[in-house]
Amino acid sequence: MAIKGLTDRNLAFPQIGNIRKGEKVTKVNAEGKTVSFPHDLKYFKVEFDAQEGDREQAFREVYHDKPTEINIRIPFNQIDRCWDPFCEAYTAGRMVARSDGEFFSYLVNLTTGAMEVVNGVNDKGEKVPHREIIGKAGKTDIKCRPVGRLKVIIPELRSYAYLVVHTTSVIDIRNISEQLAAIQYANDGNLIGVPLILRRRPKMVSTPTADGKRTRLEKWMLSIEVDPKWVAARFAQLELMALPSGASKPALPDVPEDTPETGEDWSQDEGAPPEESGAPIEAEYTDRTDSLEGEPNEPPLADLRRAAWPEEPKVSLTMAESVRTGDTKEAYLDIPREIIAKRLEAIKNTLANNHLTEAQREANELRRDVAQIILDLKI
Amino acid sequence: MQMGIHLAMETQRRYVCARCWGPLIILPGEDRQMQVVCANPARCDGKGFVTRKYAERRREESIAELWEVRSNYPDLVRRTRKPTAQLLAELGFQGGI
Numbered sequence: 079m080a081i082k083g084l085t086d087r088n089l090a091f092p093q094i095g096n097i098r099k100g101e102k103v104t105k106v107n108a109e110g111k112t113v114s115f116p117h118d119l120k121y122f123k124v125e126f127d128a129q130e131g132d133r134e135q136a137f138r139e140v141y142h143d144k145p146t147e148i149n150i151r152i153p154f155n156q157i158d159r160c161w162d163p164f165c166e167a168y169t170a171g172r173m174v175a176r177s178d179g180e181f182f183s184y185l186v187n188l189t190t191g192a193m194e195v196v197n198g199v200n201d202k203g204e205k206v207p208h209r210e211i212i213g214k215a216g217k218t219d220i221k222c223r224p225v226g227r228l229k230v231i232i233p234e235l236r237s238y239a240y241l242v243v244h245t246t247s248v249i250d251i252r253n254i255s256e257q258l259a260a261i262q263y264a265n266d267g268n269l270i271g272v273p274l275i276l277r278r279r280p281k282m283v284s285t286p287t288a289d290g291k292r293t294r295l296e297k298w299m300l301s302i303e304v305d306p307k308w309v310a311a312r313f314a315q316l317e318l319m320a321l322p323s324g325a326s327k328p329a330l331p332d333v334p335e336d337t338p339e340t341g342e343d344w345s346q347d348e349g350a351p352p353e354e355s356g357a358p359i360e361a362e363y364t365d366r367t368d369s370l371e372g373e374p375n376e377p378p379l380a381d382l383r384r385a386a387w388p389e390e391p392k393v394s395l396t397m398a399e400s401v402r403t404g405d406t407k408e409a410y411l412d413i414p415r416e417i418i419a420k421r422l423e424a425i426k427n428t429l430a431n432n433h434l435t436e437a438q439r440e441a442n443e444l445r446r447d448v449a450q451i452i453l454d455l456k457i
Numbered sequence: 458m459q460m461g462i463h464l465a466m467e468t469q470r471r472y473v474c475a476r477c478w479g480p481l482i483i484l485p486g487e488d489r490q491m492q493v494v495c496a497n498p499a500r501c502d503g504k505g506f507v508t509r510k511y512a513e514r515r516r517e518e519s520i521a522e523l524w525e526v527r528s529n530y531p532d533l534v535r536r537t538r539k540p541t542a543q544l545l546a547e548l549g550f551q552g553g554i
Binding site: 086087088089090091092128129151153154155171172231233236237238270271 | 477478479497500501504505512515516519520522523525526527529530533534
């Protein structure tokens with residue numbers, strides 16, 4: 079039986095049908111009255127809107143009339159936008175109550191017709207606890223029963239439209255909630271694009287009997303399962319991610335052999351600056367800043383230093399602070415600025431000497447860097 | 458649903474059909490009461506009303522949902538181009554314009 083008017087709502091992303099687990103069966107009872115009651119099926123009953131003949135035909139070509147498995151996709155990444163499990167009560171075709179099992183989000187007074195709860199609170203701003211029996215319609219109790227609605231896209235229809243899977247089973251609602259949450263968790267919080275299969279699986283379920291006892295009956299429950307091919311690919315990806323990387327880590331830079339360490343005695347090296355004796359150190363000193371004279375805009379101090387000292391220092395601040403003199407083991411940081419300046423000049427004069435070996439030159443360059451850094455600190 | 462004329466007019470103004478969200482019309486009923494029904498009974502068997510504002514809000518939300526689903530599943534709809542000759546033939550042109 080087709081649904082009339084469902085797709086006349088002019089929605090951009092419309093609902094085009096319903097997927098149900100059972101059907102209504104009419105029967106004449108012993109009193110001669112025609113009554114209808116729900117009958118559970120072992121397959122899905124899929125109904126399309128009356129105007130969706132093409133899509134229904136495309137569906138029947140793939141799944142026929144009594145499908146037990148349907149390929150589905152979840153339209154949105156947020157579970158609560160696709161899955162609506164609530165407890166609802168209806169009377170005369172109108173919903174009179176909706177709750178999440180704990181509090182009512184919507185409740186109508188059956189006697190007066192007034193809305194007692196709207197948007198989760200009553201007129202006093204308080205939450206109203208859930209109760210199963212809402213009221214009476216004649217002699218019949220109006221009960222709040224669990225209802226689950228799942229929006230799904232069927233990829234074989236090749237259209238941006240969805241169907242709604244309906245269930246009123248508490249077990250189905252719990253299973254679908256847990257399965258969707260587990261799939262989302264296993265896929266790093268993502269539900270989009272995961273190929274799912276909606277199945278009906280037989281399970282022995284404890285159900286109440288007419289005499290108040292309970293018995294186990296076979297029921298065909300809903301189950302949302304991930305396509306096994308996707309699962310295999312996902313496990314392969316997880317195994318790859320779990321492997322140690324090792325070779326991809328970058329190697330540390332090489333450390334020069336004669337890098338001075340804390341406490342090293344520089345006085346034993348050739349070309350080391352003379353011991354501090356208080357006498358003025360006579361040395362040639364070239365003022366490298368004379369090339370910058372006459373500049374219209376005087377460059378900042380850092381640029382001046384860079385011009386006089388073109389190479390980047392190879393010594394870090396931390397290392398320079400830890401360097402000590404070879405004789406007195408005094409930290410350079412503790413030596414007065416004037417003395418460091420004099421030593422720096424002496425080192426530069428030494429470096430100006432072209433007769434130094436490569437090792438001597440590197441050692442003096444290192445001392446020059448250290449002295450310069452300490453000098454800059456003491457400005 | 459039968460009601461007085463004023464309530465019927467107010468209902469027609471503020472509500473739409475609960476099934477197809479289409480307009481409502483007022484039909485005369487019994488005992489000077491009016492019936493408010495869906496304006497398209499041939500295509501819709503809806504009973505009941507929803508507010509017009511709700512229907513309009515849902516339509517706007519649906520547009521946003523469509524954009525989101527399109528970005529989530531860009532390859533869901535296969536768009537195939539028909540050949541030019543086929544298009545012309547369908548439009549009634551034979552052997553070119």
